[in-house]
Amino acid sequence: MVRKTKEDAELTRKRIINSARAVFLARGVSRSTLEHIAAHAEVTRGAVYWHFKNKTDIFHAIRDQVFLPLIDRMDDSLTLASNEDPLTQIENSLCVTFDDLNNNIEMRQTYEIMMIKCEYVDEFSLVLQQILSNCSSITGKIQLAYERAEAQNLLACKHTPLALALDTHLFFGGLLHMWVKDADGSMFRNQAKELIKSHINLRRKQ
Amino acid sequence: MVRKTKEDAELTRKRIINSARAVFLARGVSRSTLEHIAAHAEVTRGAVYWHFKNKTDIFHAIRDQVFLPLIDRMDDSLTLASNEDPLTQIENSLCVTFDDLNNNIEMRQTYEIMMIKCEYVDEFSLVLQQILSNCSSITGKIQLAYERAEAQNLLACKHTPLALALDTHLFFGGLLHMWVKDADGSMFRNQAKELIKSHINLRRKQ
DNA sequence: TTATATACAAACAAGAATGTATGTATATAT
DNA sequence: ATATATACATACATTCTTGTTTGTATATAA
Numbered sequence: 001m002v003r004k005t006k007e008d009a010e011l012t013r014k015r016i017i018n019s020a021r022a023v024f025l026a027r028g029v030s031r032s033t034l035e036h037i038a039a040h041a042e043v044t045r046g047a048v049y050w051h052f053k054n055k056t057d058i059f060h061a062i063r064d065q066v067f068l069p070l071i072d073r074m075d076d077s078l079t080l081a082s083n084e085d086p087l088t089q090i091e092n093s094l095c096v097t098f099d100d101l102n103n104n105i106e107m108r109q110t111y112e113i114m115m116i117k118c119e120y121v122d123e124f125s126l127v128l129q130q131i132l133s134n135c136s137s138i139t140g141k142i143q144l145a146y147e148r149a150e151a152q153n154l155l156a157c158k159h160t161p162l163a164l165a166l167d168t169h170l171f172f173g174g175l176l177h178m179w180v181k182d183a184d185g186s187m188f189r190n191q192a193k194e195l196i197k198s199h200i201n202l203r204r205k206q
Numbered sequence: 207m208v209r210k211t212k213e214d215a216e217l218t219r220k221r222i223i224n225s226a227r228a229v230f231l232a233r234g235v236s237r238s239t240l241e242h243i244a245a246h247a248e249v250t251r252g253a254v255y256w257h258f259k260n261k262t263d264i265f266h267a268i269r270d271q272v273f274l275p276l277i278d279r280m281d282d283s284l285t286l287a288s289n290e291d292p293l294t295q296i297e298n299s300l301c302v303t304f305d306d307l308n309n310n311i312e313m314r315q316t317y318e319i320m321m322i323k324c325e326y327v328d329e330f331s332l333v334l335q336q337i338l339s340n341c342s343s344i345t346g347k348i349q350l351a352y353e354r355a356e357a358q359n360l361l362a363c364k365h366t367p368l369a370l371a372l373d374t375h376l377f378f379g380g381l382l383h384m385w386v387k388d389a390d391g392s393m394f395r396n397q398a399k400e401l402i403k404s405h406i407n408l409r410r411k412q
Numbered sequence: 413t414t415a416t417a418t419a420c421a422a423a424c425a426a427g428a429a430t431g432t433a434t435g436t437a438t439a440t441a442t
Numbered sequence: 443a444t445a446t447a448t449a450c451a452t453a454c455a456t457t458c459t460t461g462t463t464t465g466t467a468t469a470t471a472a
Contacts, residue, residue: 004438004439004448004449004450005438005439005440005449006439006440006448008449009448009449009450012449012450026327027327027328028236028325028326028327028328029325030234030236030237030325031236031325031327031328033428033429033430034429034430035428035429035430043450043451044450044451044452045430045431045451045452046449046450046451046452047449047450047451049431049432049450050448050449050450051449051450054430054431055430116325116326116334117325117326117327118325119234119235119236119237119322119323119324119325120234120322120323121232121233121234121237121323122233122234122237128322128387129389131387132387132388132389132393135384135393136393156362156363157362157408159404159407159408163401163404166394166401166404167377167401167404167405167408169380170376170377170380170381170384170394170401171373171376171377171380172380173379173380173383173384174375174376174377174378174379174380174381174383175376175380177379177380177383178341178376178379181334181337181338182338183338187338187341187342188372188376195369195372195373195376198365198369198372198373199373201365202363202365202373202408202409203408210418210419210420210468210469211419211468211469211470212418212469212470214419215418215419215420218419218420239458239459239460240459240460241458241459241460249420249421250420250421250422251421251422251460251461252419252420252421252422253419253420253421255420255461255462256418256419256420257419257420260460260461261460413472414471414472415470415471415472416469416470416471416472417468417469417470417471418467418468418469418470419466419467419468419469420465420466420467420468421464421465421466421467422463422464422465422466423462423463423464423465424461424462424463424464425460425461425462425463426459426460426461426462427458427459427460427461428457428458428459428460429456429457429458429459430455430456430457430458431454431455431456431457432453432454432455432456433452433453433454433455434451434452434453434454435450435451435452435453436449436450436451436452437448437449437450437451438447438448438449438450439446439447439448439449440445440446440447440448441444441445441446441447442443442444442445442446
């Protein structure tokens with residue numbers, strides 16, 4: 001076999017990751033073997049073991065590739081100064097995520113894997129913890145935005161910003177799950193934005 | 207070995223199911239072997255294969271045991287005639303589920319398995335379809351209740367019953383997921399009812 | 413009372429899947 | 443120019459896991 005150049009090696013690494021994503025999606029993480037992944041990437045398990053420690057290692061590589069940036073983007077759109085009112089800011093920050101999901105196949109597939117093609121036990125339960133902590137962080141940011149909205153007298157209701165934030169967060173989580181599970185997109189995927197808009201309008205004065 | 211009486215056999219069958227639930231919960235469905243399950247039930251794989259075709263068969267037995275009744279109960283509380291107003295009816299139908307989850311350990315564990323300890327591929331993707339169809343059925347029922355609420359002029363907002371129902375359904379789905387994932391109960395589990403009440407109050411006039 | 417089906421245990425065979433060890437051609441550093 | 447580390451492929455050993463087969467004691471039906 002030929003020794004590859006560094007760039008070549010990096011390409012194989014990426015091919016392995018992409019193959020793993022496809023295989024995980026099709027067979028679920030547990031039923032995917034390194035042989036499956038290697039075959040899909042047109043390499044041998046030798047190459048896989050060269051680049052990764054084991055299957056869990058590949059899983060984390062996939063996750064880091066698309067999951068972490070997303071959190072950041074959502075974080076930014078909630079925190080950064082903006083000339084829009086706080087409620088619109090929340091609305092946009094939610095929409096951003098679904099734009100990403102629509103435009104970025106890899107992200108969409110990764111989400112699907114994380115949500116319905118992975119079992120959160122042993123090594124993977126750590127991932128769950130991370131997701132949880134991200135959730136509470138996002139809820140916190142949303143709460144701050146609702147507090148600003150309250151200060152600007154934009155809210156139609158007398159609920160606390162915390163209650164509103166939790167409700168929004170739960171709505172968002174539910175929508176994410178349905179977005180993924182909704183195979184043909186008829187129920188939720190095609191109208192995600194309208195649902196978000198409607199959710200926010202529910203608490204906007206007038 | 208002794209031949210058991212029919213009642214004895216039924217007991218072992220139940221012991222196997224209960225053991226499978228515990229093992230699935232601890233190790234995830236994929237990593238659970240029939241040997242694990244048998245050992246936990248203090249029988250051999252022979253007994254397991256006598257009562258069930260394979261692991262998937264046990265999975266469905268667990269699911270049918272607690273999942274199907276729940277759908278019915280929720281269905282009932284939304285559909286049956288009641289002397290409460292429609293909004294309270296929706297609120298109660300959601301609360302019923304969380305009462306069940308709190309009181310019924312088996313149901314709680316089953317939910318956890320279905321949501322984060324199972325990969326929805328191959329045979330299991332059928333289960334996902336069923337869940338989806340149950341969801342749209344429930345959303346339909348909620349929508350009808352919101353229509354009644356609108357007719358009685360109970361709604362604070364000008365949104366359509368459909369939009370309200372979808373929003374409620376997504377909220378509920380999100381809450382279910384968080385309820386399960388929230389390991390120590392601090393974030394959501396302990397305040398599920400308050401969140402539901404708050405969610406419904408958001409759309410109640412005055 | 414006896415034959416048979418039941419309710420398992422125990423043993424067996426076969427195939428995956430994993431991790432590691434070894435081989436090797438070639439970039440690349442020196 | 444050569445030594446070495448790199449980037450894999452190949453082969454091997456081991457461990458699980460599964461499904462099936464066989465054995466067997468005993469409820470139960472006749």
